[in-house]
Each structure stands twice: as structure tokens, then as C-alpha cells.
Amino acid sequence: MQKPTADEVYKMMQDAIGEEYISSAMKAAHKTASSLLVDHGISCDQSIKSEENPFDMKTSVLIFLAASLAFKDEACLKAFARLSDDVGISNEELISLIRIVKHAAASGVIGSSEVLLDFMSKRS
Numbered sequence: 001m002q003k004p005t006a007d008e009v010y011k012m013m014q015d016a017i018g019e020e021y022i023s024s025a026m027k028a029a030h031k032t033a034s035s036l037l038v039d040h041g042i043s044c045d046q047s048i049k050s051e052e053n054p055f056d057m058k059t060s061v062l063i064f065l066a067a068s069l070a071f072k073d074e075a076c077l078k079a080f081a082r083l084s085d086d087v088g089i090s091n092e093e094l095i096s097l098i099r100i101v102k103h104a105a106a107s108g109v110i111g112s113s114e115v116l117l118d119f120m121s122k123r124s
């Protein structure tokens with residue numbers, strides 16, 4: 001497989017999500033650090049768009065949205081929220097996704113609080 005150019009990756013992004021949903025960081029990378037944009041395009045081809053991806057596109061977009069929400073990546077949330085229409089993700093599914101990520105975050109906080117919980121148990 002031949003490596004795409006930064007212009008080709010940018011064009012694919014425009015076609016997939018539209019110019020208005022491309023983040024300012026991706027636009028800047030296209031202009032000043034084109035190798036980062038190319039790497040990003042290759043990463044997409046090797047994950048979401050890979051023939052080896054066992055998930056359909058709807059599930060892949062849901063996973064990407066969940067990860068973006070967990071990482072607080074607003075640019076990715078905007079771009080993939082746009083894609084959610086294309087793959088048929090409903091508002092109810094997005095609400096459930098938010099609830100699941102919220103629960104995972106809360107579980108992580110509780111899991112990370114072991115030191116404090118242990119400390120408190122020794123106070124008694």
C-alpha cells in the first residue's frame with residue numbers, strides 16, 4: 001500500500017465529515033506538519049476502516065465517540081457526532097453512551113481511591 005499524501009488525507013477528511021468539522025489542529029497539521037496528518041490517515045485506515053476490524057461502522061463510531069468523550073477530545077466529538085448521522089446512531093444511543101462513559105469514569109474514581117479508602121479504614 002502506498003502512503004497517502006497529506007493533501008489526500010485532508011481531502012478524505014473533507015469528504016467524510018466536511019470542512020467545518022475538521023479541527024483547527026488538523027488544519028494546522030495539514031499546513032505545517034503534514035507527516036502528522038498522514039500518520040493520522042494511516043491510523044484510521046488501520047483501525048476504523050480496516051478490513052480486519054470486526055466491528056461494523058456504527059459500532060466503530062460509537063467506540064470512537066466513547067473514547068473521545070473519556071479523553072475529553074472536543075474536536076473528535078464534533079467530527080464523529082457528525083458521522084453518527086451517517087451510520088444511524090440515534091439520540092437514545094448517544095444518551096446511553098454518555099451514561100456508560102459516565103459510569104466508567106465514576107468507577108475509575110472509586111477504583112483509584114483505594115489509598116484514601118484504606119487510609120480512612122485505618123483511622124477507625
